[in-house]
Amino acid sequence: AQTVTQSQPEMSVQEAETVTLSCTYDTSESDYYLFWYKQPPSRQMILVIRQEAYKQQNATENRFSVNFQKAAKSFSLKISDSQLGDAAMYFCAYRLSSYSGAGSYQLTFGKGTKLSVIP
Amino acid sequence: NAGVTQTPKFQVLKTGQSMTLQCAQDMNHEYMSWYRQDPGMGLRLIHYSVGAGITDQGEVPNGYNVSRSTTEDFPLRLLSAAPSQTSVYFCATQVLPQANTEAFFGQGTRLTVV
Numbered sequence: 001a002q003t004v005t006q007s008q009p010e011m012s013v014q015e016a017e018t019v020t021l022s023c024t025y026d027t028s029e030s031d032y033y034l035f036w037y038k039q040p041p042s043r044q045m046i047l048v049i050r051q052e053a054y055k056q057q058n059a060t061e062n063r064f065s066v067n068f069q070k071a072a073k074s075f076s077l078k079i080s081d082s083q084l085g086d087a088a089m090y091f092c093a094y095r096l097s098s099y100s101g102a103g104s105y106q107l108t109f110g111k112g113t114k115l116s117v118i119p
Numbered sequence: 120n121a122g123v124t125q126t127p128k129f130q131v132l133k134t135g136q137s138m139t140l141q142c143a144q145d146m147n148h149e150y151m152s153w154y155r156q157d158p159g160m161g162l163r164l165i166h167y168s169v170g171a172g173i174t175d176q177g178e179v180p181n182g183y184n185v186s187r188s189t190t191e192d193f194p195l196r197l198l199s200a201a202p203s204q205t206s207v208y209f210c211a212t213q214v215l216p217q218a219n220t221e222a223f224f225g226q227g228t229r230l231t232v233v
Contacts, residue, residue, distance in 0.1 A: 004161075006161075009159070042226075043207065043226060043227040043229075044224070044226060044227075045209065045211075045224035047221050047222075050221075091161060091162065105150050105152075105167070105169075105213060105215070106152075106164050106167065106177065106178075107154075107162070107164070107211075107222060109154075109161035109162040109163070110161055111159055111160060111161040112159075112161055
């Protein structure tokens, strides 16, 4: 079974600074997707960024970028120029990429990292 | 465009009571699922469905029932609520069979069992 580990329960960053959230995962599969979701106090789950395992290039979305190390099974999220609105719980998640049955669509989540942004 | 709608948003139940959490989507997504979120535990899959008439168990199915009679609706039933079911519940949908597509989440239901 796949597992996702976020080793930092809480982190803080000064406004306008850069912060990196860590995520490691364990899988025997070679083809999969990784995601970072943001959950603000409103509880809404918002997709921040996704990475396809077969792509070596790290995904970027504006101020958000990832450092994907497939061999090390590591998938960290970097937030540049942190803003007050970035304060939220962040979840790393994994999903198989090939449709090998209905169960392959399950998202496996880490336990989350609560990010605080200090003005 | 409503997307994924969960009702109610908040609910307090007494131990032993039953209730149904509703999930409705208007995106014609085949895949629908229920997760529960507990502090320090992330989100865990309860049940899922790949289409009308087809459901299956996820990681934590005990104490919950589901059915899928239409593409749009995927209700989650608690037959006899227990304090251990106090949690925030999320419904999520996705297009099949593309695995790289985004999962869409409802706003969540905060359930407290006393």
